[in-house]
Amino acid sequence: MEEQPAADQVARVQAEWRRERPDLDVSPQAVIGRLHRVARALTQELCVVYARYGLSEGEFDVLAALRRAGAPFERAPGLLAAHTMVTTGAMTKRIDRLQRAGLVTRRTSDADGRGRVVALTDAGRELIDQAYTEHIHNEHRLLAELTPREAAGLETLLTAWLARIEPARRSPGL
Numbered sequence: 001m002e003e004q005p006a007a008d009q010v011a012r013v014q015a016e017w018r019r020e021r022p023d024l025d026v027s028p029q030a031v032i033g034r035l036h037r038v039a040r041a042l043t044q045e046l047c048v049v050y051a052r053y054g055l056s057e058g059e060f061d062v063l064a065a066l067r068r069a070g071a072p073f074e075r076a077p078g079l080l081a082a083h084t085m086v087t088t089g090a091m092t093k094r095i096d097r098l099q100r101a102g103l104v105t106r107r108t109s110d111a112d113g114r115g116r117v118v119a120l121t122d123a124g125r126e127l128i129d130q131a132y133t134e135h136i137h138n139e140h141r142l143l144a145e146l147t148p149r150e151a152a153g154l155e156t157l158l159t160a161w162l163a164r165i166e167p168a169r170r171s172p173g174l
Contacts, residue, residue, distance in 0.1 A: 010034050042142060049138050053131040054101070058086065060135070062094050063103060063128040066120045074119035076109065103127060 103124030109115035
């Protein structure tokens with residue numbers, strides 16, 4: 001029989017709510033609360049790597065979206081916003097910062113003279129290649145807290161759940 005961990009913060013919160021509101025079923029907090037706490041902890045751990053490269057999480061996402069586009073490592077700002085799931089206004093701010101840092105350039109689209117294209121500079125490509133390598137090592141380190149079987153099971157569950165609650169965001173190539 002598998003040993004159960006000691007009560008964590010989520011279990012303590014649930015116990016308090018059961019005491020205060022016995023009329024409510026607080027069982028969803030067991031999953032949602034822990035998932036939220038795991039996500040917050042993971043984000044903090046991931047951001048440590050981004051900061052080593054002078055990047056915010058959002059800036060890392062933009063550079064990564066450009067890098068995985070393949071040569072010539074460019075995308076329209078609207079497509080970048082879709083790939084990183086932010087508004088076009090937020091994307092503009094990220095691009096401005098990355099352009100000031102010399103990591104991306106903006107130019108008029110060859111296909112549509114009214115459109116713009118954002119492209120990685122050589123410095124941007126070098127930086128994201130280094131940062132992404134360390135990022136993947138960091139993700140391996142974090143996932144090593146689970147057994148391979150646990151990680152595979154969690155991936156299956158999260159994939160199924162995300163497909164059910166995020167249908168509007170499903171898009172080819174994202």
